[in-house]
Amino acid sequence: MSMTITLKIDGMHCGGCVRSVEKAAQALDGVSNVQVSLENAELTADVAGPDRIAALRSAIEACGFDVTGTPA
Numbered sequence: 001m002s003m004t005i006t007l008k009i010d011g012m013h014c015g016g017c018v019r020s021v022e023k024a025a026q027a028l029d030g031v032s033n034v035q036v037s038l039e040n041a042e043l044t045a046d047v048a049g050p051d052r053i054a055a056l057r058s059a060i061e062a063c064g065f066d067v068t069g070t071p072a
């Protein structure tokens, strides 16, 4: 069962940051249609299940950014 989630991300300053987050998110199984907005400081993606949210959070934090918001 796939769902669309949005995560708020702190610490992105430029297109390089956006690409880092995009690459980390796209590398995860069960995560697709990744879109990262620098302007809105958020990531939107389709995830295969709730456990993918934790996986995304870990992957983003491993890049040095903070996930501040819970998925909408």
Ligand SMILES: [Cu+2]
Pocket (backbone or CB within 6 Å): 012, 013, 014, 015, 016, 017, 018
């Ligand atoms: Cu940057």
